[in-house]
Amino acid sequence: MRRYTRTLVTAALTTTVVAGTAGWASGSAQQAVTGAPVGAEAWRADGLPDAERMTPSQVAAYFDGLTLDRQQALVRTHPSVVGNLDGAPLRLRYEANARTLGGRYAGQQVLAFDPRGRGQVALVSGDLTTAEHVAVIVPGSDIDAGNITPLTDKAEALRRATHGRTAVIAWAGYTTPVGVGLDAATGNLAEVGAERLTRLTDGLAATGVPAPSLFCHSYGSVVCGLAAHDLKAKDLVVFGSPGMRAANVAELRTSARVWAAKDPSDWIDNVPNVAFAGLGHGADPTAPAFGARRVPAADAPGHDGYFVAGTQSLRTFAAIAALPEGGAR
Template structure:
């Protein structure tokens, strides 16, 4: 009887996740963009390494073996592949993406640009190859190539807070939920995003100097679900989640990562009203800021709302910067 009662309570909570007062029923269904970059078929026909079967480390080795002239030939002939292939040297990716974007994001360092669906993009602030430290900001719902400003604001704030010593990637590299509907309550889009995020960190490991520090990942809202599902594959020194609905894991130990795991939630964040349950594939599980989860707590009492963690002067931003630079133990 007690088990049956718990099941009923869980079902009721899951229903709240989907249709509760926080507005979980307001989103629209999205189809995840996956697979090889645009132009991959022609790339393969030219006898070049299969983008889906070649690891970022092997991609890096392939490009290392090319002459500068041959590299430029590939940029001109296959810009949409070169610009989106993890393991390609970043500067070549910037050149390739500048050719395909036709002035969009002009003057910016574009590490990835996928026009399919709502569009995906990754922008880099700083010298990704030479910087002593790298941070990746992984966003939540509603971020895409046409609505990237909330993400770039976070990335730029983090770079300023590190006084320019950390290269920061604003990574809108997966299909995010729109609104807070069933997509945001399920893990489907996060699973597709997790694969892409893991390849990103593999590519960073392959293209940065030997012995360089692994990146710190800053994962906002639904982005923390992506980071949770990818955790066991990520080459990262820190996973920092904030405004998180859960990471699809019961504890830090269940994430299967050697990275340090940090969590922040301010008292005014509406995410705190979302039940931390999982039922029938909906909901994302334990609250990462719960002491029993085992994450290191990031102070965030002076942040405001769901999007206020990178506001100038906040404890959360100062701590994020210290984490990115390896200044906290």
């Protein structure tokens, strides 16, 4: 009887979460991309250290011990590995990815590119080595290497709002859900994404980049919630969030400031904040009991409008990006 009841509750929850609002649509199941970068076998065959086992700080130390000529040789012979090694010098990663991609994303600084699956990419707006502040935008469903413009538009909007003082990474660095189906109602893709996001922030720290503010949209806030306790970040800002897989800020176990925004017209408000049998993502981060700082967003249009020019949310995002690390909480 208990098993039968659990099955009924799970089925009901699935129906509610996936089909309970017009904003949610069907989505196909995705296989998360994991493992070492493309070309890692050839890298290892040349007697180079295992790219999958090195931490970003170890990667940084390894490259620091190489001559400039040797660094350039690795870019020429193993561009797909160098371009995706968190902790490697930024200039080498940009150069390596430019070699791999040819004219694709021409004129843009490509911090990472993985062609597997639907493709993953991280594009940088601004100079990470000289900017006063750094921000990373973590997207939700449907963003990938072939559909990156919605994310880069947000990055450019944030950079303009900070008057160019913040370098912004448009990070499509994990396998996102397609549509808003069962993948978006579970944490499977977010768990892999959390590992990748953690390596990103570790890599930035290893190369001397200031601790970033993370702006996590929709399902991206699930990624940020699962990664929170390991992230080297000064702020976690979630918006249009279905939940962070935590009951409150304390459960995130982060020293970062936590902020949350949701505008009144966002359809995510119709998604039940539940978590049962692996489905749903828990508490609403904008609820007072969650304990996040509330970002005003009354004039943001819909689920995807938080970076629209002139909105309260974008102005506040820019102000958060400019906050000092370890400042007032």
